[in-house]
Amino acid sequence: MNATRRSILTSLSDGPVSGPEMAADLDVSRAAVWKHIEALREAGFEIESRGDGYVLSSVPEFGAGSVEYGLSAPFEVEYHDSISSTNDRARELAVSGADGIAVLADEQTGARGRLDREWASPSGGIWLSIVRRPELPPAQVPIYTLAAAVASAEALREVGVDAEIKWPNDVLVGDEKLVGILTEMEGEADRVSWIVVGIGMNANVDETTVPTTATTVREQVGDVDRAAVTRGLLERFDELTSTPEDVLPAWREAASTLGRRVRVETPGGEVVGEAVDVEFPGTLVVATEAGEQRVSAGDCEHLRPTGE
Known part of the structure; x- marks a missing residue:
């Protein structure tokens, strides 16, 4: 949506x-105002013409216009029904x-998660991918993934979902997955060219349309x-990626992994112990029988x- x-x-x-x-107020012609009003109507906004002027009577339920309306973050939304x-x-x-x-998008027909795993994306979900071009080295990209997990968990908590984060970026309710995040990037050794952060949220979808290990917002609190x-x-x-130093404290606050006994499958083998901390840019610290080990990537x- 333009300015x-x-x-x-x-x-x-x-x-x-x-x-x-x-x-x-906008320093444009009355004809230009009318054209913009018509464009907004075509986008789903209901705008009445009355004797005392134009009145906004309703906004689209879901789509680019409804998300951008009142959005304070500097994003342009490109929406697809499918x-x-x-x-x-x-x-x-x-x-x-x-x-x-x-x-x-309202639905995806060919989405994939980590390791090219199929990701169910039925109509009614929130399927979102964010394009950013940050000035940071590739080694620090995981902080964007953690920021997406925090933002997702906090947005869900605002609507009453008891969402927590399992390291590094799965958003769960109990042991059931509610949000998956997949980050892709391109860059050189010392800098990132671009990052795509994909966020898949099982929102207003029926529990029968997602795997048995997952849950939905509808199942938890309704639509x-x-x-x-x-x-x-x-x-x-946007707030968290603008101040990366705030990401880890917010992640710790929302995490269910810290203080838990974990098993992490890594390229170098299995790490088992108690998750005691997370370090920049997203490294998990695990207290094992052999001492503390730091894990930067793996399935947790x-x-x-x-004894339980």
């Missing part, structure tokens, strides 16, 4: 406003030079305003306490 349309929506949110008033993969589309945009774009959840997620993600499993 003029955002400004028009802001004006309309304060009550009836006339075309001449908006034209004067798409094979938001990550694939975001990667195309990143390669073409894009930045600050969030690709959003939610997906546009508001997406908006909160994007705003928190929460174990029952010894």
